[in-house]
Amino acid sequence: MTKATTAPKPLKTARYDGQENRRVVLEAALRVFSDLGFEGASTRAIAAEAGIEQGHLAYYFPSKMALWQQVIETFARQGEAYLQAQLTPETLVDPVATAEIVLPQFLRSFAANPRLTRLMLQEFSVLSARHEWVVANFGQPVWQMLEPLFNGLQAQGRLAGAPPVMAYFTLIGAALITFGNPELIAQFSGVAVDDTGWASQAIDHMLVPIFASA
Known part of the structure; x- marks a missing residue:
């Protein structure tokens, strides 16, 4: 790093x-x-x-912990607020159409703030009191909001036959690693991950298995 x-x-x-x-x-x-x-x-x-x-x-x-918590509270709530506004009983009636709108925009929040994405990746990857706090305050609430959408996609024959939780963590893991490591990708390939066109292509690629039929 x-x-x-x-x-x-x-x-x-x-x-x-x-x-x-x-x-x-x-x-x-x-x-x-x-x-x-x-x-x-x-x-x-x-x-x-x-x-x-x-x-x-x-x-x-x-304390440093209080500052760290406030950093995450300040910069990570936007994506959660977006999901709360978009995922309603009415929109979940058509999970495929809703996912086509909601999931790309949600993934763009990872690309838009790579420093926050890297910070979240760090804390999700190491067991600690901070890990438990991030999981309880962000990881689990986001999954609970998205779980009905992924269940609906599975019921419509999507997710390429994967269980909803597998499809979700594969997607989120790809976003965390890809958008949380722009310098590493640039070192390997010379590609500027902060380019909006590149980010959009990466998101489209990540979503291919989500919309694929079983």
């Missing part, structure tokens, strides 16, 4: 306060956590990346 190479931001002379400063801190923390992992990151490094005094950081986020 590559380490952050950007120079520390100049320290702010104004008093650390307000929503804009919180956003700056959270974006800086996302960069540092995704580059260095939770264990490798430090609040000192995050404060330097945000361009603030470490004491100001501690005032709003009393």
Whole structure:
């Protein structure tokens, strides 16, 4: 995993306060956590990346764990909110048509924020208290929302004959690995994963087994 190479931001002379400063801190923390992992990151490094005094950081986020949790809460809820709005009893009547709309857009959220995707991949991959928190607060709720859709796809003869949970984890695993490692893919192939055309092609490829008949 590559380490952050950007120079520390100049320290702010104004008093650390307000929503804009919180956003700056959270974006800086996302960069540092995704580059260095939770264990490798430090609040000192995050404060330097945000361009603030470490004491100001501690005032709003009393621990590294509290900051890490707030980073995920802030940046990961958008995809969950999208699913909640789209997956209703009415839309699930036609699971194939709904999946054709919902699943590509959901996967684009992985491509749109590769740092968050990498951070989630890190925590899903290692057993820890953070892993348990991410699973309980994000992994399981997302699966519970999507499970009826995948069950409906299976009932319509899709998923290439795979059980719904297998089809789901294969799809999500592909998205996490592909969109959470843009630098690695670029090293291997020279392909810029942040190119929107490439991301759309990758999503189309990932979805082929979902819509395939058994």
